[in-house]
Amino acid sequence: QVQLVESGGGSVQAGGSLRLSCAASGRTLSTYVMGWFRQAPGKERDFVAAVIWRGVNVYYADFVKGRFTVSRDSAKNTVYLQMNSLKPEDTAVYYCAVRVRSTYRFYAQSDYDYWGQGTQVTVSS
Numbered sequence: 001q002v003q004l005v006e007s008g009g010g011s012v013q014a015g016g017s018l019r020l021s022c023a024a025s026g027r028t029l030s031t032y033v034m035g036w037f038r039q040a041p042g043k044e045r046d047f048v049a050a051v052i053w054r055g056v057n058v059y060y061a062d063f064v065k066g067r068f069t070v071s072r073d074s075a076k077n078t079v080y081l082q083m084n085s086l087k088p089e090d091t092a093v094y095y096c097a098v099r100v101r102s103t104y105r106f107y108a109q110s111d112y113d114y115w116g117q118g119t120q121v122t123v124s125s
């Protein structure tokens with residue numbers, strides 16, 4: 001089992017920044033991929049970004065490229081999502097997720113095995 005706790009959400013004006021954190025505990029040595037998703041009211045949960053836990057590769061959805069940066073601190077078992085130039089359409093609940101299955105898949109919700117509880121991000125115009 002892996003437990004995930006997100007933090008760092010809040011309210012910000014358009015153009016502002018937030019940094020989300022996701023701390024993992026439990027069987028973290030089994031982690032292959034850590035990802036971020038978001039879900040706006042009435043919409044599906046969408047892929048935002050992912051990082052290969054023991055590698056250097058990171059992946060982003062097109063709508064966040066150049067604005068969001070995902071990083072990790074392996075010693076703290078924590079992944080971060082730095083969000084800059086925020087837009088009102090970025091308003092959503094942001095979730096982190098972990099994949100422990102031993103293949104590198106990360107774009108779909110079904111690719112992940114454990115999820116955090118989510119943190120609200122609200123961007124006002």
